């Protein structure tokens with residue numbers, strides 16, 4: 001497996017707008033699941049507004065109903081944005097049940113190269129910096145790469161639940177950051 005080397009995890013910021021837009025356009029042309037693609041439509045339609053909303057979410061501003069403050073990070077490899085992660089600062093009961101604190105995605109052309117393991121590791125470091133002591137990560141029972149990533153990063157399976165949103169079986173893992 002090709003190894004990622006010159007990696008940096010940066011908070012969403014206009015400084016990386018062009019590199020982020022390049023990834024967003026790739027998602028829109030890719031054959032990933034529709035819900036993944038849809039997350040990048042607003043970036044292509046209104047890049048400045050999209051980035052501003054991400055920055056506001058990190059500060060807890062302008063949150064839609066049911067949302068909590070969350071910080072979005074971009075994983076950069078040599079100036080190329082290769083993936084995104086989100087760190088929720090707190091959880092609603094529904095998030096505690098099936099969404100968890102951290103989500104991530106790697107751009108379609110860069111999957112299978114080790115970036116998923118790295119974005120999770122680096123985002124856990126940010127959670128630790130924020131003073132979080134343990135975090136919940138969840139994934140679909142069938143999402144083997146994501147389950148591997150969580151287990152490689154110290155995830156301990158608590159249980160599996162049926163998602164009330166999708167009906168899918170979700171694995172719930174805890175990672176101790178202390």
Ligand SMILES: CC(C)(COP(=O)(O)OP(=O)(O)OC[C@H]1O[C@@H](n2cnc3c(N)ncnc32)[C@H](O)[C@@H]1OP(=O)(O)O)[C@@H](O)C(=O)NCCC(=O)NCCS
Pocket residue numbers: 036103104105106107110111112113114115116117118138139140143144145146148149152
């Ligand atoms: C899940 C995802 C983030 C994985 O990213 P990635 O960069 O391809 O992952 P990595 O290359 O770091 O591989 C992670 C692990 O999965 C394994 N893996 C990768 N692709 C695999 C596949 N198709 N089948 C089985 N295992 C696979 C790797 O071997 C690795 O395990 P190892 O380090 O123990 O060998 C990526 O596929 C993605 O963005 N998917 C869509 C969004 C998503 O599902 N996010 C997670 C939501 S819970």
